[in-house]
Amino acid sequence: MSLDALRVSGLRKRYGRRAPWALDGLDCRFPAGALCGLVGPNGAGKTTLYSVVCGFLVADEGSVDLLGSGPFDAARLKGRVGVLPQDAEIQGKLTALEFLHYMGRLQGLDRTTARSEADRVLRGVRLGDRRESLVGSLSHGMRRRLAVASALLGSPELVLLDEPTAGLDPVQAASLREELVALRGNSTLIVSSHNLVELERICDWVVLMESGRCVRQGTVAEVTGQRQVVTWTLGPGEPPLERLREQLPGHELLWEQREGGSLLLHRAPAESDLDQASIAVAGTLAAAGVAVRAVQRGRSLEESFLEETRA
């Protein structure tokens, strides 16, 4: 059994012989059981990756390993993978319950289970009271939640959600986030979103993509440098940089003056003890009479992403 729910290697895909590569030798992995974020600007290849992984699109090169079973095969992976395609429409003339019941039956559930699962996921996305409504009569946000519900039907081992909160109001988005967090540990979730704050808050693992390639992947702590980077917001006065560099050889210390104060960026070597180093920095700053206004461990996911994509 693979420890990765999804692993892709050297994946290449383009839409036409002269078109640029939408996926350009993509290598990345998503650990089993984790809530994973897939981050990238428009055109980075996130939706193409989802489509190739689910067999909607055929890759030009490379390999996909889903749940340790090789590439996507509807028969072999029946009911084990749930997907929210980004721009797929749901038939408007069906009721929400009919749609989910059909999806459930098609993924191998018996009639009774399909019905109860449909009810469960509808309640989960707060559409329990609209189960008999025609899909065409639902708002955009409700249809989106219904599509999310279809991905969660039957508790699949791997759930791929492409922009699940797109078009949802903040309350709906928050409630969907709660639903996803509740699934952590039971299923592997891969969520793509432009909302990096949202992903940073809920994800265990992130893959940063740009121009069809993976520019960085790892745990949120690794990618945002929570084990290596501390940003100190200081009051007026110059910090004793020379003394700090003597105390912390091999550590990178960058100082930048700001209006009414300054910023000190401390990047520790990979194997060092950042807690001990931070105690030393705090003590030295205090001894030099420089006030510490705020301390932030690591960077935000957004800063990390921008830094990686600018590099």
Place this chain on the structure above:
Amino acid sequence: MSALRSLRDAGLVARFTLARAVRTKSALALCVLYLLASTGATYVFTRILLQIENETADLLSVPRVTKPGAMLDSMRENGNLESIVNGLVSRPELAGWAMDQPILTLVHFWFALGVLPFLAVALGAEAIAPDARDRSIRFELVRTGRLELVTGRWVGQAVLLAAGALAAVAGTWCVATFAMVDQPPVRQLSTLLEATPRLWLWSLPFLGLGVAASQLTSTVNVARSLALFAAVLSWMAWGGLRTETMAEWPILKAIAEPVLPQTYVLDLWGPGMEWAASGALLPLLGFVAALLPWPLFRRRNL
């Protein structure tokens, strides 16, 4: 995928295809359209027949009639009608069988043989293309295979066609009962119902062409045009195979004839169950036609 599971999935897709057609009223539209066309065609036939009978009555200085049918009955009795039909089909046993059928059943049969294929082509073109366009097909593709999807769509639409073919029976029966003389209603209905499965089987290869075209494009009208072209091409090929020139190409003829549905069209007429063997080949041809683009569709970006 195990065969049983594949069949189950195809069945689910077929049922969904039917349910969706009922819900979107496209099934109703199909039935009404075909019912109107069939009723219209048979009614126009009775009006023309009435005109001919009254013109003949005027020539013979006998009283005019208000409902047609009497002249056909006398033609049937003196053997003239059988000669005409025999001249058309070149098979005496079929002409003999046709003489036993109520005249409007034959008209209905003739009309359906010409029209049902085009209705089937138009319907089949809707099998995959619209779902590929709005990408709703992705919800199904993550749960079942493409082969099961195509099979299910073809089966679902075949059932729809059967409903359409049955609906048309009502129209023809009404015309025969109320607009013609001496057409026993029960006999009329039973012969029409007996003809319906044969007509339905005849439409299936053309439905297959529609479903095939629908796998090649995301635009329904393009799919319809492609399938229509293929259907017309099959008629042309069939006509071509019957020319004297083709006698010099016996191997080509032997290969091409069995795959053209038109080869079996006359076999569908006739008494008893002799038509069943040819009839059984038609769904097979339809299914094979539906899977013609499979090498492309199985790798198509959806």
